[in-house]
Amino acid sequence: MPGLSAELVQQLYRTPPDRFVAARDAAVADARRAGDPTTARQLARLRRPTVAAWLVNLLAIRRPELVADLVQLADALRVAQRELRGPRLRELSAQRRAVVGALVAEVRKLAAAEPDAPSANRLPLAEVEETLNAAFSDVEVAEQVRAGRLLRAASYAGFGEVPRPQLRLVTGDEEEREAERPARRPGPQRGRPEAAPRPDRAAERAEQAAQRAARVERARQRRALDRELAKAQADQERAEAELTEATGQERDGAAVLDGLEAELAELERRRAVAEQDLSRAKLARRAAERAVTVARRRAGEVEAAVEALAAEEGNADAGGGAAD
Known part of the structure; x- marks a missing residue:
């Protein structure tokens, strides 16, 4: 926005939604x-972002290099999908799962470092993960994620762009059967001898045969692409099932960890509390020990005084008897 500094905008979108x-x-x-x-x-x-969008914005602001890696991988994945390159697509899909998992873990760390962030078990990490996955299929979402200006979580509905070849749909192998069917030659007309085909007619038939062969080849390529696409979609479904399972295990693990914490x-x-009670008990014991020491000393002093008094009385009695 003209006149509005990027630093101020980042500072606002770094602020937790409840204080935005x-x-x-x-x-x-x-x-x-x-x-x-x-x-x-x-x-x-x-506008104020949702908690999930705030977490994604926090990731983009705090760790822009990680988000740049995600955007770069998303571009490569979209290219592979458009070109229907199966091995490269599988490789990039595996990288996507690893990158998204690492980014979700990084979001958890960043949120833990924020003083006003929700507790770990209340973080909408599933929405964060869905938004990051959506960035792989939607260029606009990817740009919003990289800019750190996301307002709400994005939905991931599929495996990104899946362009299909612009081929006419055929059923069975009708084009192959048409190419393999021998060309019909017009029969001789009654009353006239069969005329030899003209050179321009032969060229036209050759061109038609070439076109039929080209259609057969395109159909063959189309079936090969369909098989590759079906395999890629099966790999996608399997990968998404693994992702769902791993996400559930992560949530369960986080819940267990929160409980243990x-x-x-x-x-x-x-x-x-026990240490405080023990400290007070130690102080009370020491005070009691001092009181016992003082009492014992006093008892000894009193006993000595009694013995001295008894000795004086004994001496006095002995002196009085001698005088008598």
């Missing part, structure tokens, strides 16, 4: 105070 509107309105107010109504209007037109946090809390 407040941050955008504050930026609008700053632009108006600075006497820049054009920028203020452009900022006011920015919650249990660990509870154990840590209980440990801290």
Whole structure:
């Protein structure tokens, strides 16, 4: 947008969705105070992204080199699909699964580093994964992902572009049968001898035979492409089934991990409480030990005083008896 810095836009789309509107309105107010109504209007037109779109934008802003790799691979995959290159298509499809899986893992890490991000078990990673897959089939989605301006998750409906050859549909092998059928020669007309074909007529028949042969060859190529396409689609279905299973396993694993982390946090809390109780018990024991020491000392002093008093009384009694 003219007059609107890319840094400010990135800062806004890096902001979690629940704080986006407040941050955008504050930026609008700053632009108006600075006497820049054009920028203020452009900022006011920015819309809040969904959580899934925010995560994809965060990936594009924080790790643009990874998103650039995704876009480059998407371009190569679309070329292979248009050319129906089976081995290359399978290779790129395997790379696509690996890249999308790595990017989803990176999104989880980036979200964990954001202080106001939702908890790990509430992240819409399935929508993130679907959006990244959609970038492989839709150039516009790929460009939005790379720009970090996505507003909502995109849907992935298929295996990308699957151009089909512009061939006329035939049933069975009618074109081959037509090419193999011997050309009919007109029979002799009654009352007239059969005339030899003219040279221009022979050339026309040769051209027609060549055209039939070309149609047969195109039909053969079409069937070969159909077989290759069917195999590619079967590989796609198998790969998508594996992806679905792996995604489910990842979600289950994340749920187990979240549960263990919650249990660990509870154990840590209980440990801290136990350590505090133990510390208080140690202090109480030491205070009791000091009290026992003081009491024992005092008891010893009192016992000594009693013994001294008894000795004095004994001495006094002995002295009185001697005087008598």
